[in-house]
Amino acid sequence: xxxxxxxxxxxxxxxxxxxxxxPAAVILLVAASIGAVVGAVSGxxxxxxxxxxxxxxxxxLDNDLVQAIPLYVLMGALINRLxxxxxxxxxxxxxxPRSPAAPVVSGIALGALLGPMNGSVGASVIALSRxxxxxxxxFGIPLPRRAxxxxxxxxxxxxxxxxxxxxxxxxxxxxxxxxAVTTTGRxxxxxxxxxxxxxxxxxxxxxxxxxxxxxxxxxxxATPEAAKPAENAPLSTRQAILxxxxxLAILTLLGGVAAGYLYAVEAAAMGGFALLVAGxxxxxxxxxxxxxxxxxxxxxxxxxxxxxxxxxxxxxVLRVLGTDGLVAGWIAAIPGGKLRVVxxxxxxxxxxxxxxxxxxxxxxxxxxxxxxxxxxxxDAVWVAVLVLLIVQTxxxxxxxxxxxxxxxTVLKESIxxxxxxxxxxxxxxxxxxxxxxxFLMPQLVHLGQTDAERTRKPPDISSQELDRRLQQxxxxxxxxxxxxxxxxx
Numbered sequence: 184x185x186x187x188x189x190x191x192x193x194x195x196x197x198x199x200x201x202x203x204x205x206p207a208a209v210i211l212l213v214a215a216s217i218g219a220v221v222g223a224v225s226g227x228x229x230x231x232x233x234x235x236x237x238x239x240x241x242x243x244l245d246n247d248l249v250q251a252i253p254l255y256v257l258m259g260a261l262i263n264r265l266x267x268x269x270x271x272x273x274x275x276x277x278x279x280p281r282s283p284a285a286p287v288v289s290g291i292a293l294g295a296l297l298g299p300m301n302g303s304v305g306a307s308v309i310a311l312s313r314x315x316x317x318x319x320x321x322f323g324i325p326l327p328r329r330a331x332x333x334x335x336x337x338x339x340x341x342x343x344x345x346x347x348x349x350x351x352x353x354x355x356x357x358x359x360x361x362x363a364v365t366t367t368g369r370x371x372x373x374x375x376x377x378x379x380x381x382x383x384x385x386x387x388x389x390x391x392x393x394x395x396x397x398x399x400x401x402x403x404x405a406t407p408e409a410a411k412p413a414e415n416a417p418l419s420t421r422q423a424i425l426x427x428x429x430x431l432a433i434l435t436l437l438g439g440v441a442a443g444y445l446y447a448v449e450a451a452a453m454g455g456f457a458l459l460v461a462g463x464x465x466x467x468x469x470x471x472x473x474x475x476x477x478x479x480x481x482x483x484x485x486x487x488x489x490x491x492x493x494x495x496x497x498x499x500v501l502r503v504l505g506t507d508g509l510v511a512g513w514i515a516a517i518p519g520g521k522l523r524v525v526x527x528x529x530x531x532x533x534x535x536x537x538x539x540x541x542x543x544x545x546x547x548x549x550x551x552x553x554x555x556x557x558x559x560x561x562d563a564v565w566v567a568v569l570v571l572l573i574v575q576t577x578x579x580x581x582x583x584x585x586x587x588x589x590x591x592t593v594l595k596e597s598i599x600x601x602x603x604x605x606x607x608x609x610x611x612x613x614x615x616x617x618x619x620x621x622f623l624m625p626q627l628v629h630l631g632q633t634d635a636e637r638t639r640k641p642p643d644i645s646s647q648e649l650d651r652r653l654q655q656x657x658x659x660x661x662x663x664x665x666x667x668x669x670x671x672x
Contacts, residue, residue, distance in 0.1 A: 185227050189506025192218050192497070196547070197538050206486070207543050211493035218500040232503045239495055247448050248354050248376065249491070253484040254451030255299075255347055259310060260480050261458035262297060265467050266422075267429040268314040271296065274426030277418040284402035286322040287332055290315045291398050294336020295391055296433050299346035304541060304578055306483060307337035308589040316594065328402070330598050331606035334579060334586045335394060341541055341575040342387040344380040344441040345450075348541045349571070353379035355549045356567045363557035374563045380441045382564040382628035383571060386621055393613040401609055432457060487542060494546030501551060511555035521560045525622070528556050529573045536577035540585065544574055565625040572618045579611055 192214040199210040222228030243249060262268060275289035293315055298307045311333045319329045340346045353376030360373050418426075436454045439445035445453075462468035468476070501507060517524045535548050549570070557563055578586040581604050591598055621627050 186505040186509035189501045189504040208489040208493040215497040215500045251447040257455045270426040284399045287398045290332045295339045298340025312593040327602035327606045334590045359553040360563045362554040397609045514555040
């Protein structure tokens with residue numbers, strides 16, 4: 184009975200997020216509280232199990248990947264506030280041939296650069312609406328195309344490494360894969376965040392190139408509305424230098440993390456410090472502006488941590504209720520091979536993503552459905568990349584996709600649905616084509632790896648070596664006393 188209560192709580196979360204307008208974290212905490220009370224009152228759930236929550240929260244917040252969140256948010260806020268985005272946009276226009284498509288291509292490229300640092304799809308939509316939308320409007324790009332560019336660009340932060348979504352999903356996949364390996368007794372090497380980064384590189388690159396090509400092709404002969412003369416001004420030397428500096432800095436930091444040369448916290452700290460210094464030297468960050476910027480950063484960071492705490496609380500309650508065991512049994516009972524199992528689980532995640540943000544899916548859905556999936560499917564990197572792609576796809580669903588709804592809300596203008604759909608359709612087709620290609624060809628997430636790297640296992644340890652290591656661990660330190668009080672020799 185209790186496992187079904189957990190499923191009812193998940194349904195309550197979905198309905199509450201869509202209908203109440205309350206923050207998702209509040210809905211998650213209410214659901215967790217209801218589940219804890221029902222379990223305690225029924226007597227079927229030991230209340231002592233719920234005391235594990237403080238330890239779980241401390242372990243999660245002590246993770247350096249989680250500690251990188253406020254630093255990446257700070258970087259995104261500084262890039263949006265400083266003239267870097269404008270310099271990058273104008274620099275892209277100066278490089279591209281003169282065409283009605285150039286501003287659209289520049290908007291997509293800018294979204295790919297800014298998206299990984301904006302924290303979530305919602306935050307990316309807000310940032311791009313502030314930075315890109317006015318520039319596209321100034322060039323006479325019609326409203327439906329502006330909305331399509333912002334929506335598509337905002338989802339690039341889901342798949343372009345090393346976005347916060349990728350960082351946190353990598354950590355969640357590590358936990359899920361650990362559970363699967365422990366349960367099955369396999370000797371697979373447990374994946375880490377860098378494995379997910381490397382797996383996402385090729386699909387993300389393919390989709391980014393496809394978006395740029397489609398933006399150019401379908402807008403190359405468009406007739407823009409009246410553009411502002413100021414937007415046709417040539418790129419100044421100062422703007423060119425600033426654009427080059429910003430591009431090199433962003434690519435160095437993000438590329439260093441994706442390639443494994445830099446830790447996420449180190450890269451974010453370096454980037455945030457460099458941007459703060461640039462803002463102070465240029466005079467763009469006077470005290471009132473800095474105070475406002477830091478308030479925005481704290482507000483967004485607090486929202487993300489509040490969501491993390493609420494989701495962790497709910498997942499603990501679901502485990503106490505036994506809902507994860509019920510879901511695991513369903514997944515284990517799915518007939519057929521791994522493609523059918525993966526397809527059905529991805530379908531459930533796609534439905535969840537219609538009402539939940541990427542972080543909510545990572546914190547709530549992934550810990551419940553991915554461990555039993557990895558028990559049946561041993562390619563954890565492939566599963567992780569498919570989860571990324573299906574989440575990104577759901578955000579652009581023409582009817583209730585989260586990115587589209589956010590874009591229409593933030594732009595605060597009436598957009599005809601059919602016009603928006605026509606502008607969005609090429610990107611949707613490319614998205615689904617990539618998802619199907621990765622689903623049918625798992626080797627796309629392993630390009631650049633040798634067979635030995637892809638299948639490497641932990642080294643075997645003999646029983647003698649294992650005994651030796653245990654004795655070494657249990658031996659007293661050299662300067663500790665023996666039983667008779669004499670120092671150990």
